[in-house]
Amino acid sequence: MKKLTGWIVIVFCSGFLLTFAIALVILIPDMMSKNSEGKMSIQEILNSSLGFVIVISLTIVGLRNGLKKIKKDKVIKIVEYEKTLNINLTGQIEYSDYRNLILNLNFKNPTYLVVFGIMFLFLLTLVVNGKNMMNQFDSNLFIYLIITVFLLLPVLTLTQIKKLYKTNKIFHEKLNYYITNDSINIKGNTVDSTQKWTHFYQIRVTKNFFMFYHGKMVATLLDKKMFTETELKEFNKFIKSLNVERV
Numbered sequence: 379m380k381k382l383t384g385w386i387v388i389v390f391c392s393g394f395l396l397t398f399a400i401a402l403v404i405l406i407p408d409m410m411s412k413n414s415e416g417k418m419s420i421q422e423i424l425n426s427s428l429g430f431v432i433v434i435s436l437t438i439v440g441l442r443n444g445l446k447k448i449k450k451d452k453v454i455k456i457v458e459y460e461k462t463l464n465i466n467l468t469g470q471i472e473y474s475d476y477r478n479l480i481l482n483l484n485f486k487n488p489t490y491l492v493v494f495g496i497m498f499l500f501l502l503t504l505v506v507n508g509k510n511m512m513n514q515f516d517s518n519l520f521i522y523l524i525i526t527v528f529l530l531l532p533v534l535t536l537t538q539i540k541k542l543y544k545t546n547k548i549f550h551e552k553l554n555y556y557i558t559n560d561s562i563n564i565k566g567n568t569v570d571s572t573q574k575w576t577h578f579y580q581i582r583v584t585k586n587f588f589m590f591y592h593g594k595m596v597a598t599l600l601d602k603k604m605f606t607e608t609e610l611k612e613f614n615k616f617i618k619s620l621n622v623e624r625v
Contacts, residue, residue: 385448388441388445388448392441454621454622454623454624455618456620456621457618457619458619459559459615459616461612462559463558463559463612463613463616465555465557465613466555467555467557467600467604467605467609468552468553468554468555468604469553469601469603469604470549470550470551470552471549471599471601473549475586475587475601476549476599477539477540478586479584479587479599480542483584484535547568548566548568548569551566551567551568552566553565553569557613560574560575561573561575573592573598575620577592578590578591578592578598579591579592579622580622580623580624580625581620581622581623582597582624583614583617585602587602588617
């Protein structure tokens, strides 16, 4: 199913690019002709060019996403780790760090990029043809609704992140982490959990966090600020020895 979806995306984006290229070949001479007659302002040319760039960029993002889906699963490279690992960490995940992590993950998602690109095109249309659109408010109501969603989306996203942080008790207490070659133990006032490294199916390393996934949307977070410089280097070496997908 994953590969089928990838091929559908590739065919759609390729067809769109071809159609768009043909349209450009037809429209550019006409646009240049109008410009020579003084019918197009510099602002209109810039806005049109920006629109073209955004559309092409969105299509390329779609193509890349489709190609990723049809690629064979990566072979996990395992580097042996022969040392004994004993790391004790204590700390609490702050709201600002959690918020930045989720925002970063969301806005790197191809779906978000495409949505924001389309909404930006609607805003660009409003800037270029604002007067005409206001005169035809009823017929352009859908576009105004899309623009409103675009403006509210960051607020709604932040509200949801804050709600998730507030309702998760683990974020509101200091936790003790005990890391060994076999497992990670997390202990606090409301949690006492030991998970073997074989329990996780995916690891994501960001600028400030290690994320160990044991479900599609569920991950154990390790804040890099809890580590000393030496511990961080050793742990980075250690996770390369795990037979777990790394993204």
